[in-house]
Amino acid sequence: MTREQKQQYWKDHIEAWQNSGLSQAEYVRRNGLPIKTFGYHKRRLQSAPKPQQTLVPVKVDNNDTNQVQTPESGISLVTPRGFTVALASDFDVACLQRLLQVIG
Known part of the structure; x- marks a missing residue:
């Protein structure tokens, strides 16, 4: 997976979580994602200039x-x-x- 693909992968998951109405912990559990990695990408994407x-x-x-x-x-x-x-x-x-x- 290229760097751009990884960034898009996590961006898609962050957006899906925000639209899901689930807590962060519940979303990562249901999707089999590592919670620390999810949190890292969430912070990185939120701090990036839009x-x-x-x-x-x-x-x-x-x-x-x-x-x-x-x-x-x-x-x-x-x-x-x-x-x-x-x-x-x-x-x-x-x-x-x-x-x-x-x-x-």
Whole structure:
């Protein structure tokens, strides 16, 4: 079993346990898993940073009279609150994510 397969194996068991309504001890007993190994992987997975990915609907409005010119074929985004963010084609994705969390 590859490292990725092992990680997925334990991730699947952790998720199944969380959805089972069973105590941790009862879940590992019913599934024949070592309780210490289960606990180790549970802690490791819970402490791992979780990527934040959110799909946001995008409306393209070619008739917008308030268009913002962006350099180098960039794009502009308008948040639901009315903030406009103009982005060059080489924008920093991490910076944009932080900005949208603040103004979104």
